[in-house]
Amino acid sequence: MTENLTLDYNLLKDLTQAYGPSGNEKQVAALIKEYAENFVDSVETDTLGNLILRKNGSGKGSNKKKIMIAAHMDEVGLIVTYIDRNGYLYFSPVGGIKVAELPGRRVMFGCGLKGVIARERKVNEQGKPIGKCFIDIGVLGEEEARNKVQEGDMAILTGEFVETDSHIMAKALDDRLGCFIALQACKNYQGDHDLYFTFTVQEEVGARGAKTAAYSIEPDLALIIDTTISYDTPREEYSTAANKGVAIKAMDRTIIVSPRIKQWMTNTADQHSIPYQCEVISTGGTDSGPVHLSKGGIPTGGLAVPVRYLHTASEVAVKADIEAAYALLSELLKNPLDI
Ligand SMILES: [Zn+2]
Incomplete structure (x- = not known):
């Protein structure tokens, strides 16, 4: 692989621990802004809340391209729908969370209020739990609960950041890992092109921020x-897996990446001995969906880090894959495809 990688995993820790369910990404944006302010040429926040950091290139004329690099700031969460007489909070998921797997998990609201998820004690004839889940915030009734939280407030799942020699375990690796890799690439970039590092909002609820950001940036x-699902745990469906390198997107539900772009990405990885794998998924999508359909169409590629247990409080990624993603992004930005 390329130069010695010194990724600052403390930054990843701060990013993953921040509160940022879809539509409430301000804390994450503030962290990114604070970190990057001194090494970018401009900082802009648009109407939806996307944070756009611009790094001007030194190139001239037609050699100089406008490149958008996007990672989403939001994480999956829960929204309060109803508060009962005892002060228990009922909720709906925000993004792809499996509610049945939540009992016993801790949550946190934007104000720092914490709670635990529990489930009504109802079972079906087979003895399987069918009760609704609710949040217990440790109050003595509805009035006390209402002094702290309202319908419409959002909570996130909390989980400690753990770093081993080879792995990272944390909440919100999807997609603070992407933000982290983009930030490191932004910090170290010196080249010809104008780069728009775009930290998007509301990806988890349908890639909404990326749509307006791509439209206004109008990149070449x-x-x-x-992140993408790691299928190295029992019951495999697809081939992307942790510790097999950066995943280069071929297709998901929202995009089929142009063969030319895919080729450019895999050739670059080959040239620099960066381990990679192909990502094909028939479920879900990322910001690449709306971005490639913006204006008259934008040539778009996707890179991803395989993550186990996506959308839980304990997502797991392998450092070697994170470093491969960073290395590939850096090389791609040095020699972008001739569009
Ligand atoms: Zn994501």
């Missing part, structure tokens, strides 16, 4: 960095 080329 876009690269989306996200």
Whole structure:
């Protein structure tokens, strides 16, 4: 692989621990802004809340391209729908969370209020739990609960950041990992092109922020960095897996990446001995969907880090894959495809 990688995993820790369910990404944006302010040429926040950091290139004329690099700031969460007489909070998921797996998990609201998820004690004839889940915030009744939280407030799942020699375990690796890789690439980039590092909002509820950001930036080329499912746990469906390198997108439910772009990405990885694998998924999508359909169409590629247990409080990624994603992004930005 390329130069010695010194990724600052403390930054990843701060990013993953921040509160940022879809539509409430301000804490994450503030962290990114604070970190990057000194090494970018401009900082802009648009109407939806996307944070756009611009790094001007030194190139001239037609050699100089406008490249959008996007990663989403939001994480999956829960929204309060009803508060009962005892002060228990009923909720709906925000993004792809499996509610049945939540009992016993801790949550946190934007104000720092914490709670635990529990489930009504109802079972079906087979003895399987069918009760609804609710949040217990440790209050003595509805009035006390209402002093702290309202219908419409959002909570996130909490989980400690753990770093081993080879792995990272944390909540919200989807997609603070993408934000982390983009930030490191932004910090170290020196080249010809104008780069728009775009930290998007509301990806988990349908890639909404990326749509307006791509429209206003109108880039020549876009690269989306996200996480993807790691199928190295029992019951495999697809081939992307942790410790097999950065995943280069071929297709998901929202995009079929142009063969030319895919070729450019895999050739670059080959040239620099960066381990990679192909991502094909028939479920879900990322910001690459709306971005490639913006204006008259934008050439768009996708890179991803395989993550186990996506959308839980304990997502797991392998450092070697994170470093491969960073290395590939850096090389792609040095030699973008001739569009
Ligand atoms: Zn994601």
